[in-house]
Amino acid sequence: MHGEKDILFGLSSFRLHRIPYQVLMLCPPIPPLWDNVRDPLLPKHPVIHEILGSPLHVLVTNRKDRRTAKNVRTHLVESRLPAGAIVDSVLGVQTCSPLFTLLTLARDLNTIELAMAMYEFCGNFSVFKPSEAIEGLLKTPEAAELNRQPGAWKRVRSSAATTSxxxxxxxxxPPLVSLDELHSALDEYPHFHGKTRFREAANLVTGVTSSPFEAQLSMLLALPESMGGKGMPLFTNNAKIALTKEARKMYPHNFIRADLLFEGNESRPDIDVECQGSIIHENEKQAISDSDRSTALASMNIEVLWITYEKVSNASTFQSIAGLIAKRIDYPLPESTGEALRRENELRRNLMIDWSTLGGRPM
Incomplete structure (x- = not known):
């Protein structure tokens, strides 16, 4: 392990935590940054060139260690860091912990982007788009062996995978940061720069999600109208629904997970909003048909709405979808005109992106 000055920070730390376990294990260590800060070959290192990008963002805790260099950009943090803020990596350098990384991003991302990063780290997913060179590594026998190890991340296949x-x-x-850790972070880092933005972003996270689409739809529906959202009542992400004996006859599982669950009342049923993106979950949705799942839930007085990414990504059709959900949950949806429409468009500009580019660099 390198010295204490080789600590990745901010966007570099964020990108490192998005790298799947098996990719990390296939990558060569990063050379000591401080000793090679002006080495023109440093940006050509495979990990830096293919994933982290240049310049690298590095943490320093002493003003005399600040320097300006093309390959490395230093960030001064003089406040005392709590235990666990810095963690080791298999690449030879240290990095900010996932939670501390989110705090550091408050300097670089706006509130919506920061909330998106929080959704990813608190969620069951990561978005990592391998380069052509890394795709080649992932097809080697070594990668196949790593894929079988307990720490391996599971790559999801596209909906066209059966043919192509x-x-x-x-x-x-598994999540890198728990929701409890997210909301108690400022107790651990009370004097950290960007705490106001961090708190605002954390309050926008509705729960644990399993894909960018679930996070995007959650924000479009739940964010207040002042931020361009629909301000809908609280729902539960990734809600666990235990199936009754009768429901299990149609769908042979003890429970299912609802992407977004709006609880019902005496006058209306629970509403399970399911997100169907351009990529598919390798879970029970593939094992049993969607119709069987919906029928099983219907037997428990739970209505299922299947929502596609294509419809949500279109601003016009999303208005119809939001109206449908609002009608089902008896929510008076305000009309989108004038200033409200401008805010909605601004939210969509920040939110409906290629998620792999979050943080400013394609992954």
Missing amino acids: GKTSSLWMR
Whole structure:
């Protein structure tokens, strides 16, 4: 492990935490940054060139260590860091922990972008788009062996994978940060720059999601009208629904996960909003038909609405979808005109992006 001055920070740390386990294990270590800060070959290192980008963002805790260089950009943090803020990596350098990384991003991202990063780190997914060179590594016998190890992330195949064999940029893994950690972070880092933006962004995260689409739809529906959202009542992300004996006859599972669950009342049923993106989850949705799943939930007085990414990504059709959901949950949806429409368009400009580019660099 390198010295204490080789600590990745901010966007570099964010990109590092998005790298799947098996890719990390196939990559060569990064050379000592401080000793090679002006080396013209440093940006050509495979990990830096293919993934992290240049300049690298590096943490320093002493003003005398600040320097200006083409390859490395230093960031001064003089406040005392709590235990666990800095963690080791298999690449030879240290990096900010996932939670501390989110705090550092408050300097670089706007509130919506920061909330998106929080959704990813608190979610069951990461988005990593391998370069052609890394795709080649992932086809080697060494990668196949790593894919079988307990720490491996599971890559999701595209909906066209059955015919083309195409893989996606979506990877499944356990959350890197819990929601409790997210909301208590400022207790650990009370004096950190950007805490106001961090708090605002954390309050926009509705729960644990399993794909960018689930996070995008959650924000479009839940964000207040002042931020361009629909301001809908609270729903539960990734809600666990235990199936009754009768429901299990139609759908042989003990429980299912609802992407977005709006709880019902005496006058209306629960509403399960399911997100169907251009990539597919390798879970029970593939094992049993969607119709069987919907029928099983219907037997429990739970209505299922299947929402596609293509419809949500279109501003006009999304208005119809929002209206449908609002009608089902008895929510008076305000008309989108004038200033409200401008805010909605601004939200969509920040939110409906290629998620792999979050943080300013294609992954």
